[in-house]
Amino acid sequence: MSYITSDQLAKRPGARELAQIATPEHEAVVDSELMEATLTGADRSTWSIEEIEVADEALGTIEDAMADAKSVIDGFLARRGYLPLNPVPPIVTTWARAILRYMLHKDRIGDSKDDPIVRDYNDAMRLLQLTADGKFSLGADDPIQTEGADLDVQFLSDGRVFGRGCV
Template sequence: MAYATQQDLIDRFGEEELIQLTDRTNLPASTIDADVVMAALSDAEALADSYLAKRYQLPLDPVPDVLTRTVADIARYFLHGRRTDKDDPVTRDYGQALAWLKDVANGLVELGAAGIAPDQSGDGQVQVSGPGRVFSRDNLSGF
């Protein structure tokens, strides 16, 4: 299930902004390029999943509204590309979205979605294995 759709982006940021960001063939820009929007949404969802997978079984169903907003902000940032500077509201929203995803991954924020991530294997201890020792007291006793 998709976390955000093209219509979510239109509802949040306006159709005119999406036309300006995605129409790369018409001058002046006049239509939304759905392929460009889907690529940005797909990238944003993959980024969100990389954080959510630490605590939740994916895909999330139902999708919490806060996650839809977060993915929409990330997709908008991806659509803007290099056109934003560090003080731009688009960059600010992207930074807030990443900070929120980090908080979810660290367990500081709960999504209220079904499916906490499966238990980690092992009992929390690190196990290391390797080859036997090359040098020991016995084989270096004459040196």
């Protein structure tokens, strides 16, 4: 189980970005509509077999990055006993998206200081470390924070010390 689905990736960062960064270098960039259809499992019969093969290869690259992102996240969450996550908290999906995008953009050239992809990746890594250290919660779905929440509270006291029968 991955922490992010290809349907979620089709919405954000979107099929166009994924096609640009995941298409094999020796091929023309996959058409964004074909990439979206590939990500969402929609009908691809209007494209040629060759175009579909390239889109499938791009999807394979994306799926590899999804698996790598999951491994990174699991490495941090395992330290706190969070695994397996069911359901997956939304913050974990956000981290998976940030890590996946960073991995797919690994060959990017430019100033990383102002790059939102690098910023999101660094934020995800920082929050994962805080989570592993027990200083950040996964939110309402946090399995560690909600453990024991359904236990009954009981109050016990000693017997009466004073009463009408005491003289």
